[in-house]
Amino acid sequence: MALGEIGDSRAVGPLVATLKNEDGYVRAEAAKALGKTGDKRAVNPLVQNLMDWYSNRSVAEALSQLAWKPQSDNDKIHFWVAQRKGDELRRNWVLTKKVLLKDVESFEHLRIENALFAFMGIGKEEIISILIEKLNTKGNKTMAEAYLNCGNWELDKAAREWAARHGYTISTGAGAAPVGWGSM
Structure with missing residues (x-):
């Protein structure tokens, strides 16, 4: 057991x-x-x-x-992301964007990754330029692979450019993304 x-x-x-x-x-x-x-x-x-x-x-x-309820706006957004409640996140876009952008600015890898993947899952076009900028300033291989495989052509292009600048070779095939563009 x-x-x-x-x-x-x-x-x-x-x-x-x-x-x-x-x-x-x-x-x-x-x-x-x-x-x-x-x-x-x-x-x-x-x-x-x-x-x-x-x-x-x-x-x-x-x-x-455990009958826990979110205690703050941050908790609420993080809980909705964890539950993949895209409709709630889109309905509360101003708050969602504020909380997740704060996470992106943190220095915590998992927190940054979670926020970026959440933005990808929500699929709002207005966030694309920020996602690209974050790949270029804080990016890593995991992030580039997620962008490459998420189904958004602009993020795919940014990931290919990032990979070229960082010496990675891209092999095409059946890739898996942690989240698809707009899939939440």
């Missing part, structure tokens, strides 16, 4: 530590297990992981199991 499956509050400490694992799948499984414990001590560490694209769906589910 796995640590989180027993629903024992003794599992909270080790599971919280696992939220920092380098593997997104492992972080997601830890979040699911924390939700099953029913222990409110898991709430704050889970809220911190709302800005982790690769585990935040499981984090949102766990927070819901």
Whole structure:
């Protein structure tokens, strides 16, 4: 029986530590297990992981199991992103844009990545120039691959130019993007 499956509050400490694992799948499984414990001590560490694209769906589910409600506008936007609630994010675009742009300006890799992927999923044309600028100033291979495969031709072009400047070769084929343009 796995640590989180027993629903024992003794599992909270080790599971919280696992939220920092380098593997997104492992972080997601830890979040699911924390939700099953029913222990409110898991709430704050889970809220911190709302800005982790690769585990935040499981984090949102766990927070819901723990009867957590967003405490601020930032929490609300991050929770909606984690739940992939594109309609809510678009309806509240001014707030969404403000919160996610603040995340993009942070120096936290997962937070920046989450915000950029959220913008891509929302698919608002007005954000394209900002996404391109962020690729050119803070970009990395993961970001370029996401842009290349998201389905937006402008981001594809920017990713190809970024790759050329940074010595990467692009092989075409069936690529996978963490999010498609406008898919939320």
